[in-house]
Structures are given as structure tokens and as C-alpha cells.
Amino acid sequence: MSVTVARLAAVSLLASLLASCGESPQPTRAAPPPPSVTVAKPVARTIVDQDEYVGRFLAVDAVEIRARVSGYLDAVHFTDGQTVKKGDLLFTIDRRPYQTTLDQIRANLAQARANLAFTEADLARAQQLVRDKTITQQTFDQRTQSKRVAEASVAANEAMVRQAELDFSFTELRAPVDGRIGDRRVSPGNLVTGGTGGNTTLLATIMSIDPIRFEFTFDEASYLRYERFAKAGNDAAAPVVATPVRLRLIGERGFDHAGQIDFIDNAISQSSGTIRGRAVFENHAALFTPGMFGRVQVPGSLPYQALLIPDVAIGTEQARKFVYAVDAEDIARQKYVTLGQIQDGSRVIKDGLAAEDRVIVNGLTMVRPGTKVAPQEAPPPRTPVSKAE
Numbered sequence: 502m503s504v505t506v507a508r509l510a511a512v513s514l515l516a517s518l519l520a521s522c523g524e525s526p527q528p529t530r531a532a533p534p535p536p537s538v539t540v541a542k543p544v545a546r547t548i549v550d551q552d553e554y555v556g557r558f559l560a561v562d563a564v565e566i567r568a569r570v571s572g573y574l575d576a577v578h579f580t581d582g583q584t585v586k587k588g589d590l591l592f593t594i595d596r597r598p599y600q601t602t603l604d605q606i607r608a609n610l611a612q613a614r615a616n617l618a619f620t621e622a623d624l625a626r627a628q629q630l631v632r633d634k635t636i637t638q639q640t641f642d643q644r645t646q647s648k649r650v651a652e653a654s655v656a657a658n659e660a661m662v663r664q665a666e667l668d669f670s671f672t673e674l675r676a677p678v679d680g681r682i683g684d685r686r687v688s689p690g691n692l693v694t695g696g697t698g699g700n701t702t703l704l705a706t707i708m709s710i711d712p713i714r715f716e717f718t719f720d721e722a723s724y725l726r727y728e729r730f731a732k733a734g735n736d737a738a739a740p741v742v743a744t745p746v747r748l749r750l751i752g753e754r755g756f757d758h759a760g761q762i763d764f765i766d767n768a769i770s771q772s773s774g775t776i777r778g779r780a781v782f783e784n785h786a787a788l789f790t791p792g793m794f795g796r797v798q799v800p801g802s803l804p805y806q807a808l809l810i811p812d813v814a815i816g817t818e819q820a821r822k823f824v825y826a827v828d829a830e831d832i833a834r835q836k837y838v839t840l841g842q843i844q845d846g847s848r849v850i851k852d853g854l855a856a857e858d859r860v861i862v863n864g865l866t867m868v869r870p871g872t873k874v875a876p877q878e879a880p881p882p883r884t885p886v887s888k889a890e
Contacts, residue, residue: 556717
């Protein structure tokens with residue numbers, strides 16, 4: 502029995518040896534090449550942070566056209582929505598009643614002047630007669646009084662003529678400012694109520710177009726910051742006024758419209774904690790319209806040196822932001838950074854990066870901290886063209 506077991510063990514051992522001798526050796530797998538990435542050094546540039554606010558355009562001059570005299574509207578001399586100049590004729594009220602009144606008062610003035618001429622001549626004769634004792638002193642005094650009454654009558658009629666001439670001129674309503682007029686509110690033939698009371702008839706409105714104002718609000722902390730910046734620029738007398746700003750309309754990509762702040766309110770609102778600011782913009786092409794919304798950029802810092810990298814190079818790890826920088830041994834190292842604003846398509850890095858770092862800007866999905874990479878230098882970025890003021 503033991504001999505049989507020994508034979509079986511020997512046969513099994515021999516079969517194992519033969520099987521091992523017949524197997525070919527497994528080939529060794531080559532390590533994958535390091536991933537190819539594109540790297541670029543940060544661009545150093547002097548920048549200014551920009552704060553953005555939403556606001557609305559306002560007309561410099563907004564005028565309601567109302568008549569100063571009452572009457573029937575005779576004619577309209579403009580097309581709805583057209584641009585008018587100061588002094589252009591807009592409306593005409595029926596002038597005939599006022600012309601008649603003016604002619605009557607002028608006739609009264611002529612009569613008063615004739616009476617004055619007579620009293621002056623009568624008084625001149627009385628002066629010689631009173632010296633000759635031909636008339637009494639009482640008669641002389643009566644003629645003197647008649648002359649003074651005649652002078653007062655002339656003065657009163659002259660004032661009435663001036664008032665009638667004013668009323669007659671008020672029958673023509675002219676544009677008080679340059680701007681764009683709205684639609685007519687009253688058609689010819691309707692009665693227009695004029696005067697200085699509150700029940701006058703609104704005929705039309707005019708909004709000035711060029712220049713135009715843009716009104717916005719900002720918080721107290723920003724106002725204090727702007728004041729400090731202005732004082733640092735030796736403009737303590739007018740802390741924020743005259744600060745250059747840029748504006749972007751709805752649908753536009755860049756802040757291409759240049760203007761400047763011309764007014765800051767004198768008090769901060771107690772209910773909202775904000776203060777009202779206003780900028781003025783040229784509007785030769787009539788692009789801006791009162792009531793239109795826009796976004797304005799206000800310089801939010803003093804000029805400072807900063808590093809900029811493409812925004813695509815930024816990675817996110819929960820609440821922290823990082824970039825991959827390639828060291829001298831082509832190893833990707835993770836660096837946590839503090840981000841700033843976007844400037845000309847690049848991201849401002851405020852902290853965590855050095856000017857000599859090579860930052861991975863393409864191929865981030867193939868990289869992990871400590872990965873060996875094959876870096877390729879990115880072409881140098883083009884220098885941004887400064888916007889024309």
C-alpha cells in the first residue's frame with residue numbers, strides 16, 4: 502500500500518514538472534507615458550478691481566408741455582417722437598381772441614397818452630396863469646392832479662399792453678429744451694386749459710437725450726472705500742465725483758461706453774443703507790433712452806500688480822480653489838489659490854501663486870497631485886488692446 506502511494510506521488514510531481522517546463526514566460530507590461538499637458542506662466546499686470554451696479558437711465562431735462570393761456574388748439578407742428586430743438590414751434594392756440602384783446606388795450610393806451618398830452622399842456626398854461634393871479638391856487642392844484650392821474654393811466658395801460666402781448670405770445674408753445682418729444686396728448690380743435698394752476702391740460706412731454714444720466718445705488722462700505730481711494734489720489738475736496746466709469750447694456754458683452762460720475766447724494770438712506778450715485782454719458786447716437794436698464798463698472802481699488810491665468814486652469818475642491826503647477830522635475834503639484842476678478846478673459850490670482858510657476862492650462866482631467874507629466878509650453882498671450890475712452 503505504501504509503495505502504491507509513493508508511486509502516485511512521484512507521478513504527480515513528474516507531471517507538475519513537465520507542465521511547468523512547457524509554459525512560456527509572461528511578458529512584462531511597459532509603464533504608460535506621462536500625460537501631455539499645456540503649461541503657461543502667469544501674466545503679471547497692473548490692474549484695478551471693478552465693482553458692478555445695476556441702474557437706470559434718466560433724462561437731464563424732462564419737461565411737460567402745458568399752455569399758459571386757455572383756448573382751442575389750432576395746430577400741431579411736430580411729428581410724434583421726433584427730435585426737437587430749443588425754440589421749435591410745437592403747438593398753436595387760436596390767437597384771434599388774444600389779438601383782439603391786444604388791439605383793444607393798445608387803443609386804450611393811445612387814448613391815455615392823448616389825455617396825458619392834454620393835461621400836460623393844460624398844466625403848462627396854468628403855471629403862467631397862477632403867477633399872474635388869473636386863476637386860483639386851487640384850480641392849479643386840480644390841473645396838477647389831472648396830469649398825475651393821466652400819467653398813472655398811461656402806466657397802467659402800458660402794463661396791460663405788456664400782459665396782453667405776453668398772453669398773445671403764449672398762444673405759440675415752443676420747445677424749452679433740446680430733446681425727443683413724445684406723442685401729442687390733444688388733437689387740434691379741442692379746448693386747452695391753461696394757466697399756472699393744477700388743472701392745466703398736458704399737451705406733450707420732452708426728454709433731453711444728449712447727454713444722459715445713469716442713476717444707481719451702492720452700499721455704505723463701498724462709498725467709504727471710494728472716498729479713501731479718492732483722498733489717496735489727492736482729491737479730497739470731491740471724494741467720488743468725476744470718477745471715470747464704464748457701462749454695458751443688456752445683450753452687450755463688454756463695458757464699452759465711457760462716462761464719469763457727476764453727482765453723489767448727500768445722505769445715506771436709513772431704510773436701505775445705500776446712497777444714490779449718478780453718472781453722465783454722451784449720447785450722440787441716441788442709443789440710450791430714459792428708463793433703460795444697464796450695468797455700470799466703478800473702480801473698486803487702487804492700481805496694483807497682480808498675476809493672471811486662464812480661468813480654465815482653476816480647479817474646485819469643495820469650497821477651495823486650486824491650480825496644478827509643474828515643478829522642475831515635471832511633477833504636478835496642487836496649489837490652493839485666492840481668486841480675484843476676471844480681467845480681459847483671465848482670472849486674477851491674489852494669493853497662492855508665484856510668477857515663475859508653470860500652471861497647467863490644458864489637460865487637467867488627466868492630472869492628479871504628484872503625477873508625472875509631459876509639459877508643453879503654451880504660446881504667449883496677446884496683449885489686450887486698451888479700450889478707447
